[in-house]
Structures are given as C-alpha cells and as structure tokens.
Amino acid sequence: MIKHSGIINSETIFSRIGKKEINFNLFGRSVTEMLDRPRIERALHLYWNGLFDDMPSGEALQKALGWARVQVYQYVQEIEECFQDLSDAEFLRALIARLPDGDTLEAALQLVAAPAVFIPFIHHLRKGTGCGTTICPHADVCHDVDTLRMYYGMMPDEDTLKAYSLYLQAMADCSFSPAARAARIVAATGAGYVSSVVSAFSAFKGMTVENEKSEILMTLDAIYFPDRVEGWIKRAVNENDLHGILEKGTAKTDWQIEILKQALEMLARNPDENTPDRAPLVEAIETATRKLCPKDAEGNMLKPSVAFYQEILLEKLGFEPCSYINLKALNQVVEWIAHARDEYLITNTQV
Numbered sequence: 001m002i003k004h005s006g007i008i009n010s011e012t013i014f015s016r017i018g019k020k021e022i023n024f025n026l027f028g029r030s031v032t033e034m035l036d037r038p039r040i041e042r043a044l045h046l047y048w049n050g051l052f053d054d055m056p057s058g059e060a061l062q063k064a065l066g067w068a069r070v071q072v073y074q075y076v077q078e079i080e081e082c083f084q085d086l087s088d089a090e091f092l093r094a095l096i097a098r099l100p101d102g103d104t105l106e107a108a109l110q111l112v113a114a115p116a117v118f119i120p121f122i123h124h125l126r127k128g129t130g131c132g133t134t135i136c137p138h139a140d141v142c143h144d145v146d147t148l149r150m151y152y153g154m155m156p157d158e159d160t161l162k163a164y165s166l167y168l169q170a171m172a173d174c175s176f177s178p179a180a181r182a183a184r185i186v187a188a189t190g191a192g193y194v195s196s197v198v199s200a201f202s203a204f205k206g207m208t209v210e211n212e213k214s215e216i217l218m219t220l221d222a223i224y225f226p227d228r229v230e231g232w233i234k235r236a237v238n239e240n241d242l243h244g245i246l247e248k249g250t251a252k253t254d255w256q257i258e259i260l261k262q263a264l265e266m267l268a269r270n271p272d273e274n275t276p277d278r279a280p281l282v283e284a285i286e287t288a289t290r291k292l293c294p295k296d297a298e299g300n301m302l303k304p305s306v307a308f309y310q311e312i313l314l315e316k317l318g319f320e321p322c323s324y325i326n327l328k329a330l331n332q333v334v335e336w337i338a339h340a341r342d343e344y345l346i347t348n349t350q351v
Helices: 040-048 058-076 081-085 088-097 105-127 143-152 158-170 178-188 193-207 215-223 226-239 255-268 279-292 306-316 321-330 332-350
Strands: 246-250 300-304
Touching: 040 058, 040 105, 040 143, 040 158, 040 332, 058 105, 058 143, 081 088, 088 105, 088 193, 088 321, 105 143, 105 193, 105 321, 105 332, 143 158, 158 255, 158 306, 178 193, 178 332, 193 321, 193 332, 215 226, 215 306, 226 279, 246 306, 255 279, 255 306, 279 300, 279 306, 306 321, 321 332
Parallel strands: none
Antiparallel strands: 246 300
16 A cells, blocks of 8 residues: 555556556556446446445446436536636536535545536536536436536447547556645545545646647647648757647657547547548657657657647547546546545554
C-alpha cells in the first residue's frame, strides 16, 4: 500500500509504469489487454474490487450504476441562477458538491454517475435546449451509452460508442498525481468521498488550462494546410511555444496515443460533416516531427502529445471544447475514489 513517505509517482497499489516501459499495468494487467471489454462497468469493478466488501459485478453493477444516475439527476432539478455564471468546470464542481457526503459504496457510485449526468445537463443548458427527457438518465442501459445518449440527445452508433469507450480506457491514470494525492489527504481526515473528489477535481482543474476554445484546435485551424506544418514546427521550437501539440518524450510509441489513434480510425469509417477532417494535418505533423526533431543525448525527442490526439478525438466525438476539462476528469473520478477508499481503509486500520 502507499505510505505517506517515500512516494513513488509511477507506482501505487493500483498501477505500475516502469521507466523503460511503454505500457501501463493496472492491477498486474495490461490496459491494452482490456480493450476487448472497454465498458466503464468492467473497469470500475477492476479498480474497486477488494476495496468495497459489497462490490457487485456484471449486470448487478450496471444496474447499481444506472440507479445512481437516476438518483443524482434530482440535483439538477433546481439550479440557482448564479451557477450559470460559472465556467463549465466550476459548474460541475458545484453540482458534485451538492451530493451527500459519505464513505459507502452507494456514495461512491453516485460520484461516478454524477459527471455522466451533469456534463450533458450543463451542455444542454448552455445550448438552450433545456433538460427534460433529453437529459433524463435511463437506468437500464450501460453507463457509456447513457452518457453519450444524454449528451447527444439520441442513441450513439456502434463506432462512436466504441471510440468513446477507448477514449476512457486511454485516459485511465492511477499514478499518484496531485489530484490523487489531494483525494487521499482529504480521506485521511475522515471526510467522505464527495469531499475527496471535490478536492481532487480542484487540484486537477488547477493543473489544466480551461478555455471556451481549445488552443490545440485553434492552432490547427491557423495552420490549416499540411504544407505549412514544417514552418510552424520550426517557429514553435525556436519560440519554445508548442501550443500543447508537441511534447518531449521517448522515441517509443505511447500506449495512450495508440489507443486514441485506434479510436480515431473507428470514427473515420463514417465521416461527420459537422467536424473538420484533421487526418491530413495529423499525418503531416507526425511526419514533420520525425524529420525535424531528432533524439537528444538521452534518447528523447519532440513528438505529438497525448493531448493533441485526445482533443482531436473529443472534437470528432462532437463534444464542445468548453466541456473538455470536465470530460478529461470524468473517468478520473473512479481512480480518485479508489485512492480515497484505500486511504480510508489505511487510516481506520491504523486507528
């Protein structure tokens, strides 16, 4: 178990990322090995199994999570007018803080359900499309399907669902991040999971730039033509302003990027006229970085970032840029609660 001293950021009771490894291991299993069963209910059981004595599985877990979505829906029925002046991330945090605090499995499931209900609600409220039946959760469908149904206002097609599920798997992160550390510190005081998640989300928000428009996507719009990419990369490197598109890393392929690219390939089968085709620019940036950004003495090089592929995928999935920070945090809630629960168990065992 994690102790308060001698923390190793790349290793927790949940995960391990070796210095020379590309892959990410979760409870001893490769994340890429789990891609044949990407639904959040299965990942949720893997993260929490052993932390809660009454943890359900299979159909029982799907029903429990579905019922949790129905329960949290009541918290969007009466929204104070002042909430609407908040940014999307502040709005989400305020709604989560409305949930009853506690250390039960029911409280934990409600926290997982909350972003799936609240993010579509905020989206429709901003769009002026109201809530009503469009946002109302359906308890009898799986979590990923219901999240997209509430956001889109219609059932997602199979490729969209698979791409979204792959996105959630790709962004799984059980490392001991500042947000996870915040969740554990609060849990150690005896506070409930809502307090831990609100604290973790605040730390996550502090590390993430929140904009109504994505800097990455705006930069791609400015480049526009693939033949301009090399010139942009030279200027960006000289000015040390990479706009989130490039990052330094090893020459090896990142497992998260591979999963995100797999999801993008799925969506490319049925192009959406409402979203731009970024594929030529992506290919041009990948080619140009290999050409212009050689390895340094330590074997590192500039290459397209995880955030670059992540935001292109979110755009292809039809999500608004102002929702990106909330969507990035959505599946982190599962890990934050796992950390909080583990800390809770450690604290109560010590007592």
